[in-house]
Every structure is written in C-alpha cells, then in structure tokens.
Amino acid sequence: MLTPDIIKRCNPGVNDFGLGQLMALASQCLRSAKTPTACDICLDVCPVGALASEKGARPHATTACIKCGVCISACPVNALAGSLRTIQQINRLILQATLRVDRLAITCERTCALLRLKQETDAADEAERDLALIDAAVKSEHLYKVPCLGMLSREIWFSALSEIGFSRLHELLVYLPVGQCDNCPANALGTVEDAFSRAIAIAEEWSGETVGLVMDAAELPQARHANVRAYLMSETEVDRRGVFTGFVEELKASWDESTRVGNRALDETQRQRVRKQTFERTRLWAVSRAPKLPGKQPIATPLRYILIEAVGRHPQNAKNVRLITATTDDELCTRCGACVDACPVHTRRLIEGEAATAGTEATEAADAEGAANTAAAAEATDATPSFIMTDSMYCMACSACLQVCPTKACHFDETDGSTFLLDQDSSGQ
Numbered sequence: 001m002l003t004p005d006i007i008k009r010c011n012p013g014v015n016d017f018g019l020g021q022l023m024a025l026a027s028q029c030l031r032s033a034k035t036p037t038a039c040d041i042c043l044d045v046c047p048v049g050a051l052a053s054e055k056g057a058r059p060h061a062t063t064a065c066i067k068c069g070v071c072i073s074a075c076p077v078n079a080l081a082g083s084l085r086t087i088q089q090i091n092r093l094i095l096q097a098t099l100r101v102d103r104l105a106i107t108c109e110r111t112c113a114l115l116r117l118k119q120e121t122d123a124a125d126e127a128e129r130d131l132a133l134i135d136a137a138v139k140s141e142h143l144y145k146v147p148c149l150g151m152l153s154r155e156i157w158f159s160a161l162s163e164i165g166f167s168r169l170h171e172l173l174v175y176l177p178v179g180q181c182d183n184c185p186a187n188a189l190g191t192v193e194d195a196f197s198r199a200i201a202i203a204e205e206w207s208g209e210t211v212g213l214v215m216d217a218a219e220l221p222q223a224r225h226a227n228v229r230a231y232l233m234s235e236t237e238v239d240r241r242g243v244f245t246g247f248v249e250e251l252k253a254s255w256d257e258s259t260r261v262g263n264r265a266l267d268e269t270q271r272q273r274v275r276k277q278t279f280e281r282t283r284l285w286a287v288s289r290a291p292k293l294p295g296k297q298p299i300a301t302p303l304r305y306i307l308i309e310a311v312g313r314h315p316q317n318a319k320n321v322r323l324i325t326a327t328t329d330d331e332l333c334t335r336c337g338a339c340v341d342a343c344p345v346h347t348r349r350l351i352e353g354e355a356a357t358a359g360t361e362a363t364e365a366a367d368a369e370g371a372a373n374t375a376a377a378a379e380a381t382d383a384t385p386s387f388i389m390t391d392s393m394y395c396m397a398c399s400a401c402l403q404v405c406p407t408k409a410c411h412f413d414e415t416d417g418s419t420f421l422l423d424q425d426s427s428g429q
Contacts, residue, residue: 020084
C-alpha cells in the first residue's frame with residue numbers, strides 16, 4: 001500500500017536527488033501563448049494531483065508535489081522544468097558518464113527509497129546489500145540516478161543510445177527491480193511504466209541500439225580493479241593452461257586499466273571536441289549564426305535541442321527519427337495569422353510577399369536549409385500577407401495551430417531527422 005510514509009520517503013526532494021521547485025515557463029506554456037490553447041496534459045498525468053491552475057493560467061506545483069518529474073516529459077512543448085536540476089543538466093551528466101564508463105545503468109531514486117524502507121523490515125540484510133552495491137556503482141559512475149524513469153523522454157534515451165560507438169559506452173542499461181513501479185507513488189495512475197517503456201522503444205528504433213535490463217543489484221556494472229596478485233592467490237581450481245591464460249589476461253587488464261586512467265582527461269577533451277564538431281553538422285548550429293529575423297525568434301526547446309544534437313552525432317540514423325510536424329495547406333489558408341499567435345515556440349511566421357506560390361517555394365527552402373529563413377523574409381516586399389512559413393525544425397506537434405485554425409488548413413504531416421542536418425549525404429560527409 002502507498003502509505004504516507006512511503007510517499008514521503010519516495011520524494012527525492014527530501015532524499016538524494018532533488019529537482020527543486022517545479023516551474024512552468026511562461027514563454028513556452030500553451031496556456032501563456034498570445035492566443036492561449038487549452039491544455040491539461042500535465043495536470044492529467046500528475047500521479048498525486050499536485051499541479052494546479054487557476055482560471056486557465058499556467059500550472060504551478062502545490063505542496064503535494066513528490067518531484068517525480070513525470071509531467072516534464074509529458075508536456076508537449078517542454079514548458080516544465082525543475083529549479084535546481086533541469087532536463088538539459090540531466091542529459092549532460094549522462095553524456096559525461098558515457099565518456100568514463102563502458103557500461104552505464106540508469107535507475108530512479110525511488111528504488112533506493114524503497115530499499116531504505118526494507119531496511120526496517122525482515123529483508124534488512126538484502127536491502128543493505130543492494131544499497132551498498134548501488135552506492136558503489138554510483139561512485140564508480142556506472143550508475144546514474146534520476147527522480148523517476150518516467151521523466152526521461154524518448155529524446156534523452158536516444159541521446160544516451162547515440163553515445164554507443166561514439167564515446168566509451170558499449171551498453172546502456174536500466175536497473176529496475178521486479179515490481180518496483182507497482183509500489184511507487186509516481187506510478188499511482190498506472191501509466192508511468194508504460195510511458196517510459198514506450199520512450200525507450202522509440203529511442204531504440206531511432207538509434208538501432210537496445211537498452212538492457214538489470215533487476216538484481218548484484219548485476220550492476222562496477223568499476224573493475226585488475227589485481228594480478230589477488231588472481232594468483234585465488235582459491236579457484238584451474239588447470240595449468242588456465243592459470244597461464246588467466247594470468248596473461250589479468251596482467252593485460254591491469255595494464256589497460258592503468259593506461260586508461262592516465263589518458264582519461266585527454267580522451268574526454270578529445271571526445272568533447274568531436275561532439276562540438278558533430279553539432280556543426282546541424283541546421284540548428286547554422287541558424288544560431290545566421291542574421292536574426294525581426295520579431296520573436298523560434299524556440300528550440302531543450303528536448304528538441306538534445307534530439308538535434310544526437311542526430312548530429314550519428315547522421316546515418318537521421319532517416320530513422322520519424323516525427324510528426326504541423327504544416328499548412330496553402331489552398332485552405334486565409335493568412336489570418338491565428339496559428340502564428342497560438343504557436344508557443346514561434347515556429348510559424350506570417351511572411352508578406354507578392355504571391356502565395358513564392359511563399360511555398362520559400363517554405364520548402366527553409367525546411368531544407370535554416371539560413372533560407374532569413375533570405376525568404378528579405379525577399380518579401382509586398383505589404384499584402386502572402387504565406388505562412390513554418391520551420392519543422394522547431395515544431396513540437398503540440399496541435400495548438402490545429403485547434404485555432406478557422407479553415408482547418410493546419411494539419412499534421414510526417415518528417416524525419418534529416419531535416420535537422422545541413423546539406424550532406426547520409427554518411428554525414
């Protein structure tokens with residue numbers, strides 16, 4: 001049963017990991033747009049009903065919040081964030097860990113909280129053993145804890161999986177004991193486990209890699225300290241050939257471990273440099289250096305930034321990244337601008353020009369190359385509204401434009417991650 005004690009112990013705000021106060025960003029919340037859009041997604045997914053909103057205003061967290069962060073991944077425009085640790089910081093910490101370990105497991109703070117509760121029961125010995133193994137894995141950077149696995153979106157999982165074959169990481173794991181979610185207050189609605197399972201499945205499809213599962217703390221990856229002397233003094237019975245083979249392997253492991261520690265700083269610096277170079281393959285990098293259009297600039301939400309950054313590391317996976325984006329039917333569009341006012345990330349812009357056909361061409365160019373946005377606006381000279389330009393790089397498919405369009409000209413279409421890349425072949429050359 002989810003007793004008050006369990007709910008209190010499973011609040012990372014009073015344990016090892018705290019997101020701080022949950023905030024809704026006015027600049028991105030659908031309820032705070034120039035033309036507000038009704039959205040109750042975060043209120044509906046909160047497992048303890050801790051989010052409130054007065055008179056349609058942007059939501060805020062009440063004292064009942066258990067800081068699980070489930071609402072952060074559920075928000076369609078990434079408008080929710082923690083005041084102490086943001087989703088960008090969590091992603092960066094995971095990426096840093098992939099530079100240092102070849103096997104990385106991710107778990108939730110509530111796993112530790114429930115184990116601490118077991119210390120007070122008949123399973124105290126087992127709980128203490130598991131907590132010791134978890135602490136050792138965390139110290140060796142082989143285990144990373146988040147408030148709840150449900151707060152990690154598909155973009156975060158994809159970003160971590162994209163490190164396989166790029167950094168030291170060879171395997172990404174999830175540590176989740178059997179029945180864990182059944183006893184967790186963050187899963188009170190019974191939706192969290194399905195949500196992060198779907199997020200992982202999508203990330204696996206995008207990356208072509210898989211996430212492993214660890215259910216016993218004894219299977220958690222740990223730092224390996226090669227010790228030839230300990231091996232030779234082992235009481236394990238082996239034949240002479242086995243002794244020789246094992247000795248050579250252990251000696252090599254000891255040498256590799258010493259060399260790796262000595263070169264770690266140099267290796268990390270090099271890989272960070274390569275990461276920066278891969279980001280320069282993306283349109284987001286090009287647009288950040290292009291002249292700015294007048295008015296509000298499009299917002300690359302943290303999750304979209306993380307996704308584009310990951311696509312840049314493995315351009316060959318770009319076609320696998322299937323996304324839904326909003327587009328406009330020029331024949332039905334009246335250029336009223338309602339969708340422009342409703343878009344929370346300002347990806348839609350009303351361009352004035354001579355003809356809608358010219359606008360269509362400019363829109364296609366903008367989707368192919370970020371710098372074309374500036375050129376399209378500069379060439380538009382007629383004072384008559386001509387077309388709605390939408391850059392799919394920023395669109396989060398929140399449906400705000402679809403809800404306000406009076407002629408149903410806005411609709412969803414499918415695109416892929418290749419729209420995030422500068423003009424290049426699929427190999428990234």
